[in-house]
Amino acid sequence: MNSKIWLSSPHMGGKEQDFIKEAFDTNWVAPLGPNVAGFENDLESFLGENVQIAVLSSGTAALHLALIQLGVNAGDEVICQSFTFSASANPIVYLGAIPIFIDSEPETWNMCPVALEEAIKDRISKGKTPKAIIPVHLYGMPAKMDEILSVAGKYNIPVLEDSAESLGSTYKGKACGTFGKFAALSFNGNKIITTSGGGALVCKTKAEKDKTVFLATQARDNAPHYQHSEIGYNYRLSNISAGIGRGQMIVLSSHIKSRQKMHDFYVDYFKNIKGVEVFNEPNSDFSSNHWLSCILIDQSVVGKNREDLRLALEKENIESRPLWKPMHLQPIFEKYPYYGGNVCEKLFENGLCLPSGSNLSEQDKNRILEVFDRFF
């Protein structure tokens, strides 16, 4: 059997272990230390825009701490893109708040600004102004931030960007993760860079960063003994994981180029295949890191569907995956309100994520092409 081709696997640059060794040599084997501060500095320089970053144990933790700082309490409503991974919505429920799900628009597959405004108006008419809006830059594709920020501003609702999949993507030249009041990044094992597990909260002020670190380290008051006036969390990134992050920052730009090249590889192949559409930037305002390359298959043209292709790839030990199943269709979330049409439902029905790693070899690509040639 050929070795497995993964959808998106960790890709080390080579310097990661040097940072880890230094942590061991200096005994900074703790959830603080020079790698934590160093990784935060690297991320702040990469994103620009004078952001302040707190690195955390996961992207989910980042979303959770952002919602707390936005004042979300039990019974509050929080608007969230339906077409996403469940981690975008779970922290809303951790707080006892109510997710309000919004459909996507067909160009970026992200939050539809029209459905967003419709939802806000309706929720206000029912007596509650949503406490936050969570758009997602899915698969690295920037959401329509001008439109979303304009609606959010009109009703004075803060935006929390879920930028877990979009490190290195830009909208109108500005980095994804710098548009909202807060943004969450993820360094999970499948992301464009990984710390094996980890995340970060992008803040706008030093006070917000300090508050994030305070909450992430058990909310200790300033006292010689342990004293607590708030509920805390154990969410800080370790100095070992942050060492991996520092090594990964050295290769981030080349990883982005490789992912974009994988996308070009699929664009090139499918330009001659009728009934298959590769997910692309709508225009030059959008630059995706192409974390995952995705296609839509029109069964009425191809005669086979995305599951047929997934199984054909799987037979050759090649991983692919249906697009995210929308949250409003998930058993755990289906009881919550949903606004919009069937855009994301159709994407889920017809879409497939293809192997997209920055470490795929020419031989891997040839194996993928062989399956495609037989299939189409």
Ligand SMILES: Cc1ncc(COP(=O)(O)O)c(C=O)c1O
């Ligand atoms: C869109 C989205 N949001 C949130 C997360 C959560 O990040 P993490 O796995 O680091 O908790 C992920 C990735 O896992 C994601 O893809």
